[in-house]
Each structure stands twice: as structure tokens, then as C-alpha cells.
Amino acid sequence: MAQSNQAMLEIRQVSKLFSGVAAVKEVSLSINKGEIFALLGGSGCGKTTLLRMLAGFENPSAGAIFIDGEDISQIPPHKRPVNMMFQSYALFPHMTVAQNVAFGLKQEKRYINKEIDDKVSELLGLVRMQDFAQRKPDQLSGGQRQRVALARSLAKQPKVLLLDEPMGALDKKLRSQMQLEVVDIIEAVGVTCVMVTHDQEEAMTMADRISVMHEGEIMQVGTPSEIYEFPNSRHTAEFIGSVNIFDATLTELNPDYSRLSSTDLTAPIQVEAGINAPLGAQVGVAIRPEKIAMSRTQPNVTDNWLTGVVEDIAYLGGHSVYYVKLASGKRVMAMGTNNDRHEQKVTWQDPVYLHWSNTSAVVLYQ
């Protein structure tokens, strides 16, 4: 990935209030040149407001935004070195594909018509839409519209490209194809990109780094695998993928391992390394379903196991998710891959044992 550690976009302590209510609270982020950065969160988490502040459609109530070292907080949208691909694409319905792509270039006096034509056909080539230059947007399919919208937002070679729910208007199958295609184009151009999405799969597929937002605040920033494997809060752990979270009390603290007990479990939970909390602290312990192994016989371990009854099975083809009900009533998810077609599978109401290694569990302090 073509990125250096030079910051292209700096968001410093930015807040946005809408009639007294904070939609974005003191957000600070630094986004590197050439990086694809995703703002991920549910609806109303402030991600779209933050993106609109980058585009200039909203002004920050406090804080500042720097692009390439220049404070752009007070610059109107039409003078910012930033272009956006809108969720609905916002293609101009009365213009052809070529006119749409040329629109941004025509706003600058420095181009002559020939240059604009050349640039437009180059951009349409980049998104493989040369043959549709004279079509109107309503004569295009969803995927084609998205390509045109992307070409239009890249036409002025922005310093930062903004994508608002880039796959929001596409169906599932087209979505996964376009995700990779859009990333290929963005990386070929080398533009720094900030995208907003509520779809964790989309963020993980497309972005180099993800920032998880919740109620106007940034919960965690990291690469997709950091966010998934090392969530720092219950919210992040639950938002990204499926997870089992146990309420636990810290009972044993050693430099290279620690033990916790949970009222849901008979066996203690053991985690590698020490925990940054005093004995007796109440914490959460998160274990991803695919890190849990299932067996019919009791595993030969003292820690990190539980037993229960299979209550539900979600057969998903490649793998199945088993919902195991514990004596305490809590349900635990465990994943099993279906790699043997003739395997004697675990079925409903079967008593099973679940266990995991001491590297699997993540301690959540908040």
C-alpha cells in the first residue's frame, strides 16, 4: 500500500453541536498520505457529520481541520482540495456521463476544452466507462453509476477523496465486487481516502485503518485486524463481528498470566500476560466464536472451558454457528467449520464442551 507516515489530513479536537446537542465530540485523527481510512459506526454515531465537515458542508463548532498542513476549517466547500462521492452518487441527471465527469474541471479556468476532453476520457477509461460517455445517468445500472461518480470525484485530483457509504446503494453481490474494484482504482490513483460506512465487512475489506465511532466519539483506531483481535471496549467488540462477553472478576494476577472468575462459568478464565487492573476488579472478557473449540467429551484442562446444551445451530454452508446454553442461562456462540461432508454432526440438545486457549480471550476494561 502506497502510504508514507506523512499526515495528509489532521482533525484536531473537532466538535459539532446541532442546537446544543453534540453530534461529534472532540474528535482528533491523523490520516496518512495515500491511506484508505474508514469511519465506522451505527447510525447517529456522528460519522457522516464528521465527513460533511471535511467536505465543508458543515462547519465545526470547535476545533480545526488541516489538509496538507493548511487549516481549511473556514474555507467554503467549492474551494477545498477535497472531493466527495455521495451515497446516492448525486450524478447530475440533465448531463451526460462525460459532462458529469467534466463538471469539476470546467469550474477551473486553467483548462482548455481539449485538455478537459482528454482528461475525461482518461478517467472514464480508468473506471471502464468509455463506451457510456454519452449516456445520461438514468440509463446506467447501479454499478455503472458508482463508477461514474468515482471518476467525477477523482477528476480534480483531490488531496483527499471522501466516500459516503460507497456501497450503500448496491445489492450484496455487486457490493463485494465493487469494493475491491474501488480500492484498486483508489490505490492506482494514490489518493488519500476517508470513507464512512456502517458495514464492518466493507470497512475491513476496503480500509487500511478503521476508526470505530459511537455517540460522536472515537472508540478505537487501528488496522482491521487490530480492531477485530484487540478491541478496547465492549462496544467495539460487539460492533465488529460476533463475540461472547463474560462479566468477570480478577482473582489472580501474575506477570505472565492472570485468572478471572465469572458467575456464568464453573472453570476460571485464564489469559496470557498481566492485566492492568487491581485484584477484584470487574472487567469484561471477550472471546470470538471462531476461537472456541467444541467437543463431546470433557477437555483435559483446568481453565478455559465450559459445558452446556446445544440450543440452536445456524448452518451457513462453509461453517456453522452453535448456540450453547449454559447452566446459568447464558448463551455462548461457537463456530465450527464444515470440512467433512459425512461427519457425525453435533445436533440440537446435545451436551457439549467448549474450550479455548489462553491467548483467545481479550480483557475489556470499559
Added chain:
Amino acid sequence: MSWGQRSVISVPYLWLTLFFLVPFVIVFKISFSEMAYAIPPYTELLSWADQQLTVNLNIGNYFYLFTDDLYVRAYLSSIRIAAIATVICLIVAYPIAYTIARARPATRNALLMLVILPSWTSFLIRIYAWVGILKNNGLINNLLMWLGIIDQPIAMLNTEFAVYIGIVYAYLPFMVLPLYTNLMKLDKSLLEAAADLGAAPWKVFMTITLPLSKAGMIAGSMLVFIPAVGEFVIPDMLGGAETLMIGKVLWQEFFNNRDWPVASAVAIVMLLLLLLPITLFHRYQARELES
């Protein structure tokens, strides 16, 4: 189509047949008769005598319209006045509609109400009120003279200027409402996209808002232009003797000259003249609906 659907659709059709098509056919018929001193004051098209059915089609009324240049001048002047008034209406109504469409929902309803409110008073009374405002010792002249800006009243009443004031005033809501509806439908993200791509606010307006409101402008213009061409009350009350409009000519033919056949021919020709813009409008609308 079910019986219920048929009966629902038949009501407006029946209405239009009774009150539009039948009178139109009668007028069309009269336009081919001759004037007579009788009741009604025209000859019958069909006569029956000595076992002979005679059809008397008099197309002289139509030729007559082109021998006296009064009629041609009246048509041209009506179209010119209606066209200029429509353009003024468009220029005045656009900012009004734009502001209403951009206003907050609560304000929007109040502003819309203000546009419609004047039509709750009788049309005739409102036009008559303009006589009081525009006449030589009327509101405007008295005010200007009292302020010492002028020492002779400006002649406004009984001029074409007064007719423009009247038409623009009376037909403004018919321009504002379709424009407003059109501008409300405009997707705000298109405006943001244009700004995002570097277009300054006035450029956004010229390249996005204005072209996309074309349908509203055409609809509003038709709603103003078509009735304005045949307008009688406004030129009669505000335009005085020197303003020549076809509505007034029609009135004079019917009521002063009692020449129903010529008056009918005048009405038919006016309809034919208006048919052109109406057809163009419908064709445009059909195309808009398709896309």
C-alpha cells in the same frame, strides 16, 4: 377496466363534454353562420324548404378577420402582452418560489399561504383596487406628489403598463406554485455535489438549479400565458381604450356589435393560436414523464 373505474372516470369526462365540448361545438357552428336581426342573432346552418336540405356554410367570417387589420393587430398585441407578462411573472415568481422552497417547514407553509391568500378575495375587486392605486389621483401619484418627487401625476392607468401590473399580479400564484413544487423536488445532494466540485454558489444555481427547474418554468409559463392571451377584465379595467387585446375585441363583437358569427370566429381562431403552445407543452410533459 371495472365498472367502478369507468364510472369514476366518466364523471370528469361528462363534465367536460357538457360544459366544454358542447359549448365549443355551438360556438364553432355559429362561426359559420351569418349575422341576422333575429333572436338568436344569426342564421341557421341547415334549412329545409321544398324538400331541399340546404347547408349554408358561411366562411366569410374567417375571411373578414383578415380583411380588417384590427383583428390581426389584436391577436398579435394579445400574444405580445401575454408573453411579456409571462416573462415578468417568471422573473418575479422564481425568487419567491426559491425562497419558499428553501425556507424551514413552518415558515414555508406561512409563506405559501401568503401567496394563495389574495385569491380568497374576488378577482374583480382586486383588479378594481388597482384602479384606485394607479389612477391620476390614486395612491401612488398622491404619495409621489406629496413627497414632492413629481409635480404632475404620471399617467399609469389606461396604459399597457397597468395591464402588465394587473396580469402579473393576478397570475403570479399560477407561476409560483408549479415552480415551488418543482424546486422542492430538487435533490439537495446535487447542489452539494456541484459545490464540492468547485462551483461557486451562483454557478451552482446557473448549472444545476436553473436547468433542473425547466419543467416547473414551462408549466408555470403555460398556466400564465394561455389565460392571459384571452384576458378581458384586466385590459378592460386597467388598459383603457388604447390597449388592444383579443378578449376586448371578442366582448365588443358579442355585446356592442351583436355580431355573434364574427365573435365566434374570433374565439375559434384564438383557440387555434393557443393550440400550438398547448401541444408543445403536452409533448414536453410526456417526454419528462417518460424519463
